[in-house]
Structure formats: C-alpha cells, structure tokens
Amino acid sequence: MITLHALQYSRATRVLWLLADLGQPCHRVDYQRTETFRAPEDLSKVHPLGKSPVIEDGDRMIAESATILRYLVEKFGDDTHTPPPGTVEFWRHEELLDYVEASFAEVALQAILPAFRGKPVPEAAKAALDTHLAYIAQEIGDGPLLFGDKAMLADIQLSYIVALLVRLDLLAEHTKVAAYWAALREQPGYIAATEAAGPMAPPG
Numbered sequence: 533m534i535t536l537h538a539l540q541y542s543r544a545t546r547v548l549w550l551l552a553d554l555g556q557p558c559h560r561v562d563y564q565r566t567e568t569f570r571a572p573e574d575l576s577k578v579h580p581l582g583k584s585p586v587i588e589d590g591d592r593m594i595a596e597s598a599t600i601l602r603y604l605v606e607k608f609g610d611d612t613h614t615p616p617p618g619t620v621e622f623w624r625h626e627e628l629l630d631y632v633e634a635s636f637a638e639v640a641l642q643a644i645l646p647a648f649r650g651k652p653v654p655e656a657a658k659a660a661l662d663t664h665l666a667y668i669a670q671e672i673g674d675g676p677l678l679f680g681d682k683a684m685l686a687d688i689q690l691s692y693i694v695a696l697l698v699r700l701d702l703l704a705e706h707t708k709v710a711a712y713w714a715a716l717r718e719q720p721g722y723i724a725a726t727e728a729a730g731p732m733a734p735p736g
C-alpha cells in the first residue's frame with residue numbers, strides 16, 4: 533500500500549483526491565503545520581526538502597505532486613485522468629499539469645503570501661496573477677473543468693492554488709475561475725479527500 537506523508541492544508545490533498553478516484557487506500561501519515569504555517573521538522577526526516585506531499589511505495593520515495601500523480605496513474609493502469617496518448621489534448625494536458633507548479637504557483641504565491649499576512653497585494657503581483665487567471669479562464673473554455681466535466685490530473689493539480697486564492701478573496705474579478713472552483717468542489721474525489729483530511733486551505 534502507498535504511504536502518503538500529508539501535511540495539513542497542503543498539496544497532499546491532490547494525492548488523496550486521485551487515490552480516492554482510483555479507489556486505492558493509502559497509509560496516511562499526518563503532519564500538523566507549525567505556528568508559522570511551516571512543515572514540522574519531522575518532514576525533513578522523510579525527504580531532504582522537508583515538503584509535502586511525499587509518497588513511499590516499497591523502496592521508492594517520490595516527491596513533487598505532478599510526478600506523484602503521473603506515477604499513480606501508471607501504477608494503477610488508469611486511463612481516465614489523462615487524454616489519450618498521441619492526441620493534441622494529451623500534450624495540452626501535459627503542459628497544464630506542469631504549468632501549475634512550474635509557472636503558476638510562484639506567481640500566485642506572490643499575491644497569496646502578503647494577503648495571508650493581511651497585507652495589501654503589490655500591484656505588480658496582482659497584475660501578474662491577473663494575466664495567469666485570464667490564461668486559466670481561456671483554458672477552461674466552455675468548462676466546467678479544463679477538459680470538460682471529468683477532472684483530469686491537471687484539474688487536481690490546479691485545485692490547491694485555486695483553493696488558496698478563493699480563501700483569500702483573490703478570485704473576485706475572475707468569475708470563470710470562480711465557477712471552475714465550484715465545479716471542482718463537486719468532484720467526488722475532492723469531496724472524499726477533504727472529508728478525510730480536512731480542507732485544502734486553512735480556515736479564515
């Protein structure tokens with residue numbers, strides 16, 4: 533069975549969501565956030581970066597949530613969370629799956645971190661975030677999700693950052709992404725994961 537090192541209010545919910553969709557149980561090891569919202573020291577004993585999620589599968593240890601999601605669909609032979617290989621949609625999906633952590637997270641955090649501390653979001657950070665949210669709205673298209681009405685890995689990956697933006701009221705002007713969030717929250721895997729491990733974003 534997969535062991536998941538799951539930090540409270542974290543990207544680990546992405547992994548729980550996919551495992552719920554796949555009907556796969558896991559051994560979840562929980563870590564509470566510190567008073568400064570960091571990971572506790574114990575996570576550094578699991579992986580040198582001290583971040584979550586990390587999974588263990590036999591003698592394999594894998595960090596990086598996108599890699600973990602890809603690993604799990606391959607391990608369990610799932611073909612319902614990615615478009616068919618070789619299609620245009622397959623590569624659009626690959627791009628969006630990597631985009632979340634490689635490009636969007638850093639931009640979103642420049643707005644999320646000050647908002648989280650009750651400070652105003654710098655204009656430049658807000659402008660950059662607006663550009664990315666307009667791009668995401670374009671990718672949602674007719675929606676309700678990125679590839680229609682079935683959550684793909686890229687949707688699961690995007691959900692954590694969107695949850696933080698909603699929690700900090702940073703989506704008010706982006707109605708299409710707000711509607712996307714409403715659709716994500718109806719997904720059975722999202723419901724199962726958050727019922728099991730609590731919300732993605734900390735309470736206000």
Ligand SMILES: N[C@@H](CCC(=O)N[C@@H](CS)C(=O)NCC(=O)O)C(=O)O
Pocket residue numbers: 539541542543544569570571572582583584585595596597598633
């Ligand atoms: N790119 C990594 C990011 C991992 C990451 O930053 N995780 C956060 C939780 S969402 C963390 O462990 N933060 C605790 C800390 O930095 O102290 C991924 O996608 O898995």
